[in-house]
Amino acid sequence: MKQTPAANRPVTMEDVAREAGVSRALVSLVMRDSPKVSPGKRAAVLETADALGYSPNRLASRLASHRTKTLGVLFLDLHNPVFADIYDGIAEGIEGSGNQMMVAVGSADPRTELEAVRSFVDLRADGVLLAGYTGSEGDLASALRGTPAVVITRELDADGVDSVLTDDFQSGVLAVEHLHELGHRRIAHVDISDWLPYTARREGYLHAMEQFGLEPMLVHSDMTERGSREVMENFLATGTPLPTAIFTHNDLTAMGVMEALHAHGLAVPDDVAIIGCDNIEVAASPLIGLTSIDQHARELGRSAAEVMLDRIAQPGGPAITRKLEPALMVRNSTAGSTKQ
Amino acid sequence: MKQTPAANRPVTMEDVAREAGVSRALVSLVMRDSPKVSPGKRAAVLETADALGYSPNRLASRLASHRTKTLGVLFLDLHNPVFADIYDGIAEGIEGSGNQMMVAVGSADPRTELEAVRSFVDLRADGVLLAGYTGSEGDLASALRGTPAVVITRELDADGVDSVLTDDFQSGVLAVEHLHELGHRRIAHVDISDWLPYTARREGYLHAMEQFGLEPMLVHSDMTERGSREVMENFLATGTPLPTAIFTHNDLTAMGVMEALHAHGLAVPDDVAIIGCDNIEVAASPLIGLTSIDQHARELGRSAAEVMLDRIAQPGGPAITRKLEPALMVRNSTAGSTKQ
DNA sequence: CACTGACTTTAGAGCGCTCTAATAACATTC
DNA sequence: GAATGTTATTAGAGCGCTCTAAAGTCAGTG
Numbered sequence A, B: 001m002k003q004t005p006a007a008n009r010p011v012t013m014e015d016v017a018r019e020a021g022v023s024r025a026l027v028s029l030v031m032r033d034s035p036k037v038s039p040g041k042r043a044a045v046l047e048t049a050d051a052l053g054y055s056p057n058r059l060a061s062r063l064a065s066h067r068t069k070t071l072g073v074l075f076l077d078l079h080n081p082v083f084a085d086i087y088d089g090i091a092e093g094i095e096g097s098g099n100q101m102m103v104a105v106g107s108a109d110p111r112t113e114l115e116a117v118r119s120f121v122d123l124r125a126d127g128v129l130l131a132g133y134t135g136s137e138g139d140l141a142s143a144l145r146g147t148p149a150v151v152i153t154r155e156l157d158a159d160g161v162d163s164v165l166t167d168d169f170q171s172g173v174l175a176v177e178h179l180h181e182l183g184h185r186r187i188a189h190v191d192i193s194d195w196l197p198y199t200a201r202r203e204g205y206l207h208a209m210e211q212f213g214l215e216p217m218l219v220h221s222d223m224t225e226r227g228s229r230e231v232m233e234n235f236l237a238t239g240t241p242l243p244t245a246i247f248t249h250n251d252l253t254a255m256g257v258m259e260a261l262h263a264h265g266l267a268v269p270d271d272v273a274i275i276g277c278d279n280i281e282v283a284a285s286p287l288i289g290l291t292s293i294d295q296h297a298r299e300l301g302r303s304a305a306e307v308m309l310d311r312i313a314q315p316g317g318p319a320i321t322r323k324l325e326p327a328l329m330v331r332n333s334t335a336g337s338t339k340q
Numbered sequence C: 001c002a003c004t005g006a007c008t009t010t011a012g013a014g015c016g017c018t019c020t021a022a023t024a025a026c027a028t029t030c
Numbered sequence D: 001g002a003a004t005g006t007t008a009t010t011a012g013a014g015c016g017c018t019c020t021a022a023a024g025t026c027a028g029t030g
Helices: A013-020 A024-031 A039-052 A058-065 A082-094 A110-122 A137-144 A168-181 A200-211 A225-238 A251-263 A297-313 B013-020 B024-031 B039-052 B058-065 B082-094 B110-122 B137-144 B168-181 B200-211 B225-238 B251-263 B297-313
Strands: A070-075 A100-105 A127-131 A149-152 A161-166 A187-192 A218-221 A245-248 A273-275 A292-294 A321-324 A327-329 B070-075 B100-105 B127-131 B149-152 B161-166 B187-192 B218-221 B245-248 B273-275 B292-294 B321-324 B327-329
Touching: A013 A024, A013 A039, A024 A039, A058 B058, A070 A082, A070 A110, A082 A100, A082 A127, A082 A297, A100 A110, A100 B100, A110 A127, A110 A137, A127 A297, A137 A161, A149 A297, A161 A168, A161 A297, A168 A187, A168 A200, A168 A245, A168 A273, A168 A292, A168 A327, A187 A200, A187 A225, A187 A251, A218 A225, A225 A251, A245 A251, A251 A273, A297 A321, B013 B024, B013 B039, B024 B039, B070 B082, B070 B110, B082 B100, B082 B127, B082 B297, B100 B110, B110 B127, B110 B137, B127 B297, B137 B149, B137 B161, B149 B297, B161 B168, B161 B297, B168 B187, B168 B200, B168 B245, B168 B273, B168 B292, B168 B327, B187 B200, B187 B225, B187 B251, B218 B225, B225 B251, B245 B251, B251 B273, B297 B321
Parallel strands: A070 A100, A070 A127, A127 A149, A149 A161, A161 A321, A187 A218, A187 A245, A245 A273, B070 B100, B070 B127, B127 B149, B149 B161, B161 B321, B187 B218, B187 B245, B245 B273
Antiparallel strands: A292 A327, B292 B327
C-alpha cells in the first residue's frame, strides 16, 4: 500500500496547531487544561483537535514531562478472589490522586514477576505495588533500580521496599487457638509448597502447636483449590489416621480439602473441622460456611496505595512496615465441632 | 548485587556510550540484540551498562520506534473468576508472539471503561481486548480512534471491532430445555439489570419458554453474588408462588440465589432447581454442585488473542465474529429434580 | 595496491510532546 | 502616554531513544 507519508500519519499536536492557527505550545497547554489559556483560543483548539481526530501521544508526553502518574501493580494470581479485594482497595486508595494503575499478573512465577516489574520500571512507573511476590529480595531490588515499591501480603527486607501485610504468624496462632478451644488436639496444617516465601502461617501454626504441647502434622500442597484437593485425596488414600481438624494456608486450599473429604463421605465439621485463611467471599457464603481468618485484603490494598503515595510525595526515609491484625471469622466448618 | 550509582539524573544510553567509548547508536543496537554488533563491543557495552545500572527507557524507545508490542486488555470485573479464565486464555494466546499485556479493570462502569480504552490508545497499544464491555459501540469506536479491538463475550457492531463470544442466546435455550426435560414448567430467570447490554441469555430463555408454551418469570438482579442474594430474599419475602426451577444470568448470581433459598430453608434441587451460566470453578466444586452452562472462557481468551494477532499482522478486512457453542454441565443443583 | 564487497560503526535527523524564558498583548496606574 | 503589571502566547531546546544513510574496517582479489 503506497500512500503519501502525510496521508496515513496520525494527527499530532503540530497538525492541530497549524490548523487552529496557534503554536504547538498553546495546544499543549490546552490539552493539559492549563488555566492560562484564553477561553477563545481554548475553544478553537479543542474544536479543531476534535475535528482532526487528534489523540495525544502519552508516550511522548511522559517522556518529555518525566512524569507518568502511573503505578505498576503486580498480582500473584487472578484466580484467588483475595486479589480482587486487594485491587478494590488499591483503586480506592489512589482515587483522586490522579494516578493510574498498570496491571500485570505474575502467576507465582518469579521470572514472570521480574519481567513485569522490569517492564513497569522501563515504562517509568512512579511506583510499583506487588500484591504477592514469590521471588527473592535481591532480584526485586535489582529489577526496581530505585523505583519505590510496596509489597503486599509479605514482609520484605530490601532498600526502598515497604511492606503492608496482615500478621500471618498470628493467623496461624489464632487458627490453632480456636481449634484447641473447641477441644481439638490432632490438628493438621495444609500449607503451600515449601519453596514459596509464604511460611509465616505455617510458623504460627507450629508455634501454637508447640505451646499447647501438640504434635504438628504437615501436608504440603499448592495455592489452588484443585491442587489441594488432589493432595488431600492422596493423603486420605494412604490411610494415615485422620486429624480431627485442619488449618489450611488459604480458603482456596480449604475448599479443595473439603471437596476431598466430601468425596470420601467425611462430614465437616463433625468428622473433620476446617479453618481457612483470607476470608474470601465465596468461602464465607452460607453454602460453604468456611471458618476463616480475615486478613483484611481490601484494607491491605488501600493502605499499600497510601504508603506508596506518601513515598512518592516524600522520597527517602526508612522502609515502612504496616502490619494488620488478623480476625477470626467463625462459621459452620468449625462451629459446634466440640471434640471434648 | 550491582549498586546503582546515586546519581540524580538517571543513566541514559548516552552515558553508557560515552563510558564504553562507542556511539549511542551502537549501544542501541546492543540493547536490541542486533546481530550486527561485534562480540567484543557487545560484551563491553553490556558490561558498562550493567556497571552503570542502566535501564532502558521504554517510553523513549516506543516513541522513536512507533512500535509497542503491547495489547491493552480490559476486564469487566476481577471478582468474577470467569475473567481469570479469560486472562489465562489471552496469556496463552499471545505466548511467543513477543507481545505484552497492559491490563485495566472497568468495573462495569462505562466511564471507567472508556477512560481505560483511551489510556490504551494514548499509550499506543497495538490493539485492545475487551473482556466485557458495558458501554455503547459509538463511544467505543470514538475512543479507539482506529486502534483494532476485539470484544470478548459480546457481539458489537462497530468498524474495526471483532467479536469473540459464546452463543448466549443458545445458553438460555439450553438451560430451559434442560429444565423442561426434567419436568419443570414454572421456570424463572434471574438476569442482570436491564440497562446492561448483556441480554442474549435472557432472550434465549424467553424464546425457549415461548416455544414450550410456558409463562416466563423474570427477576432483575445485578452481576454479583450479594446482589442476587438480596434480590432473591426480597422476592421470597413477597410470598409470590415459587418457581420450581431458576436459570440465572451467571454462576455468581446462581450462588446468591442459592444462599437466599438456603436461608429460607428451601432445598436445592428438591424445592427449587438451579442452573447458572459460565461454569466457574468454585460453583462446579462438589461443595456447590451447580449445574451450569460452560462458555469456554479460557478458549474465548485464547481465540480473541488469536484474532487480534491476525488483525495486527493483516490490518483491514471486514469485522470477524467468532461464536462458540455453549455446553451444558449437569450437576447436583438440577440432577434428579424430576417434577413429573 | 587500488578495488571490491561483507561486515561494523556512527552521525544526525527525527519521534511527539513539555518546559523555560522570552515576547506580545493588554489593562492599570500616575 | 510612558512606565508598570498581568496575562497570553510562542520559540526553541530538550526528553532518551530509533533509524537511515553514510562512513569505516578489513579481509580477499586481480
